Structures are given as structure tokens and as C-alpha cells.
Amino acid sequence: MTLLSIEGLGISFGGVRAVHDVSFGVRPGEIVSVIGPNGAGKTTLFNMISGVYQPGAGKVVLEGEDVTAMSPHLLARRGMCRTFQNLQVFQTMTVLENVISGYHLQESGSVLADLLNLPASRRRARAAEEGARALLGRVGLERAAEREAGSLSYGSLKRLEIARAMALKPKVLLLDEPAAGCNAVETEEIDHLIAEIAASGVAILLVEHDMKMVMRISNHIVVLDHGEKIAEGDPASVSRNPAVIAAYLGAEDAAG
Ligand SMILES: Nc1ncnc2c1ncn2[C@@H]1O[C@H](COP(=O)(O)OP(=O)(O)OP(=O)(O)O)[C@@H](O)[C@H]1O
Numbered sequence: 001m002t003l004l005s006i007e008g009l010g011i012s013f014g015g016v017r018a019v020h021d022v023s024f025g026v027r028p029g030e031i032v033s034v035i036g037p038n039g040a041g042k043t044t045l046f047n048m049i050s051g052v053y054q055p056g057a058g059k060v061v062l063e064g065e066d067v068t069a070m071s072p073h074l075l076a077r078r079g080m081c082r083t084f085q086n087l088q089v090f091q092t093m094t095v096l097e098n099v100i101s102g103y104h105l106q107e108s109g110s111v112l113a114d115l116l117n118l119p120a121s122r123r124r125a126r127a128a129e130e131g132a133r134a135l136l137g138r139v140g141l142e143r144a145a146e147r148e149a150g151s152l153s154y155g156s157l158k159r160l161e162i163a164r165a166m167a168l169k170p171k172v173l174l175l176d177e178p179a180a181g182c183n184a185v186e187t188e189e190i191d192h193l194i195a196e197i198a199a200s201g202v203a204i205l206l207v208e209h210d211m212k213m214v215m216r217i218s219n220h221i222v223v224l225d226h227g228e229k230i231a232e233g234d235p236a237s238v239s240r241n242p243a244v245i246a247a248y249l250g251a252e253d254a255a256g
Contacts, residue, residue, distance in 0.1 A: 003028050003203045004080070004172045008058035009048050010227075018044045019227045021058070024220075026172065026203045031194065033206040033214045035238075036224035037251030042207045043176070045224065049205070050082045050174055051075050062172065079171035083161045083178065091150035095141055095160055098149050099132035102167025132167060139163040139193055155186025159193060172203045179210045191217055215239065223247070 002025035010020045019041040026032045034042050047053040049060055054069040061067065062080055072082070090098050136142045139159040144152060149160060158178055165173060178194065179187040187210060195217055198204050208214050214221065214235070221238045223231040225247040231238055238244055 003063060005061040009055050010057035011048060011053060011055050017227050022229045024222050024232060026205055028203050029198050029201050030219045031198050031204045031217050032220045033208060033218040034222045035214055037247055040224040041227040042224055046176055046207050076168050081165040081168045081170040082174035083165050084176050089149050089157055089161055093149055094146055095149050096132055096145040098160055099135055099163050099167050100128050102164040103128035103131060135163045135166050155182045155189060158190060170202060175206045177208055179208060179213050187213055
């Protein structure tokens with residue numbers, strides 16, 4: 001069963017075709033990566049899928065529902081959450097507060113009830129804290145719960161960002177370069193975390209430059225070049241594909 005279906009997505013900027021007619025699907029528990037040389041259109045595609053850009057053509061379908069150009073906030077309520085290439089963690093809040101803020105995004109409780117500190121609000125707050133602590137355990141940050149987020153190492157911040165997205169209980173998690181700026185050990189920790197999240201049934205869509213990581217953890221890879229899908233398949237078949245090899249070699253030549 002396909003959970004997220006990308007159907008013929010395209011967009012142009014001032015007459016330049018950044019993405020053209022890209023289609024693929026993601027199933028529950030599957031890790032799908034989008035790769036391609038610099039400027040291939042990966043970030044633009046991600047921005048269309050996650051509601052940041054309105055596509056010029058095509059559709060994004062989540063669980064059979066057309067969610068094209070829906071705001072990131074509404075998408076999150078329907079079960080699709082993303083992280084960003086540049087960390088979006090609240091640096092001066094504690095690690096725990098950062099994850100709790102994810103829970104509050106998802107809730108529909110009344111502000112007045114919270115102000116009056118009614119029993120239902122207190123129950124919700126307790127449940128959010130318990131859930132947040134459990135998530136911190138899952139990403140290996142339980143002992144850092146009371147620390148200011150800004151004091152964490154880069155790899156820990158990346159895991160915190162994933163924990164915060166998980167607070168929204170996503171069915172699909174979009175990860176934009178989760179290993180960017182991480183060292184080898186941190187990258188491996190993020191590898192394990194992503195694999196563990198997928199094993200729990202969450203569909204993962206990933207944009208990542210670290211090719212070793214992509215080859216290690218992906219079930220399926222979609223390759224873009226000049227905005228078009230030039231190949232897709234499992235890691236072994238994609239890495240042998242002559243069109244993919246030519247695209248990456250061409251990009252290296254262009255970079256000199
Ligand atoms: N907002 C924009 N306005 C104009 N052109 C844009 C815009 N965003 C992207 N582009 C162009 O669209 C193309 C695809 O860019 P995009 O950033 O999506 O590629 P990418 O594969 O994510 O690259 P990288 O690997 O370098 O991050 C590029 O030619 C880029 O210059």
C-alpha cells in the first residue's frame with residue numbers, strides 16, 4: 001500500500017524548469033531517498049511535497065487524499081512532518097521543552113483552559129511530558145532532558161530535531177539532510193535512529209548528500225538530474241545505473 005504518492009510534480013522559476021514530472025511512492029516502513037548532483041532539484045521537490053512551495057504541476061497524495069500545497073501545519077495534522085536542513089531547534093529552551101513544543105503543535109486544547117490550569121490541561125501537560133521523555137529515550141537523549149538545547153553537540157541536536165518531529169506522531173517523516181555537518185559516529189547514530197523509526201512503520205523520505213548513508217539505509221532511491229527523475233530502484237541497481245554514474249561524473253566535470 002502506498003502511503004505517500006508523488007504524481008507528476010513540477011515547478012519552474014522564471015522560466016527555468018527546476019523540477020519536471022517527478023513521480024514515485026513511499027510505503028509504510030519504507031526508507032526512500034532522493035539523490036542527485038548539486039542543483040538537481042532535491043530541495044525544491046522536498047519543498048513542494050511539504051507544502052512550502054505550491055507546485056506548478058502534479059499532485060501530492062497522502063493516504064488517498066490530495067494534499068497538494070496544503071500548509072506544513074495542516075500536513076503535520078494529517079501525519080506528514082519534516083525536519084529542515086538548517087536546524088530549527090529552540091536553542092534557549094531545554095531539550096525536554098523542545099520536544100514538548102512538538103506535542104503542543106498537535107493538540108487542539110483551549111488556551112483559556114490552559115490559562116486557568118484546569119484538570120484537563122494539567123492531564124495534557126503531564127501526558128506531553130511523559131511522551132516527550134519517552135521520545136528522548138528513543139533518540140538517546142534522556143539524560144540531556146534538562147539541558148539547554150544550545151549546549152548539545154551537533155549530532156545530538158539533529159536527533160533532538162527528529163524527536164520533536166516524532167512528537168507529532170507522523171505517518172510520513174521527511175528528513176532534509178539529517179546527517180549534514182555530523183561526524184562519522186554521529187551519522188551512524190542517526191542511521192540507527194532512522195532505521196528504528198522506519199521499523200516502527202513510519203514511512204521515511206530522505207534527502208541526503210552522504211552517499212554512504214543513503215546506500216546503507218535506503219530501501220528505494222529516486223535519482224534526479226536537472227529536475228527530472230533519471231532512475232529509481234534499490235541501492236545496488238541505482239549505483240550500477242549508467243545514467244546515474246554519468247550524471248554524477250558530469251557534475252564533477254562541471255565543478256572542475
Ligand atoms: N526559489 C528559487 N528561485 C529560483 N530558482 C530556484 C529557486 N529554488 C531553486 N532554484 C533553482 O532550481 C534548481 C534546483 O535547485 P535545488 O536547490 O532544488 O537543487 P538541489 O538538488 O537541492 O541542490 P543542492 O544539492 O545543491 O542542495 C537550481 O537550478 C536552482 O538554482
